[in-house]
Amino acid sequence: MFHHYYVNKLTSGNPNFNHEVHKSSCYYLPSEYNRIYLGYFNSCAEAMQRAKAYYSNVDGCAVCCPECHRQ
Numbered sequence: 001m002f003h004h005y006y007v008n009k010l011t012s013g014n015p016n017f018n019h020e021v022h023k024s025s026c027y028y029l030p031s032e033y034n035r036i037y038l039g040y041f042n043s044c045a046e047a048m049q050r051a052k053a054y055y056s057n058v059d060g061c062a063v064c065c066p067e068c069h070r071q
């Protein structure tokens with residue numbers, strides 16, 4: 001199922017200081033100023049790949065992307 005994905009510009013919102021990837025529908029989606037639009041993807045794995053073009057330390061959100069959440 002396709003979703004719009006974003007990556008958080010900030011790392012302060014999670015205990016391991018990663019840039020977290022979120023779906024557009026996530027409760028924890030960062031505000032407009034604190035997120036980068038990644039694209040419309042069929043899986044969080046694709047969104048993670050895209051996010052790695054911006055940041056080396058990315059992780060999936062535990063709430064909306066549990067299958068990509070590592071830390």
Ligand SMILES: [Zn+2]
Binds near residue numbers: 027
């Ligand atoms: Zn999320």
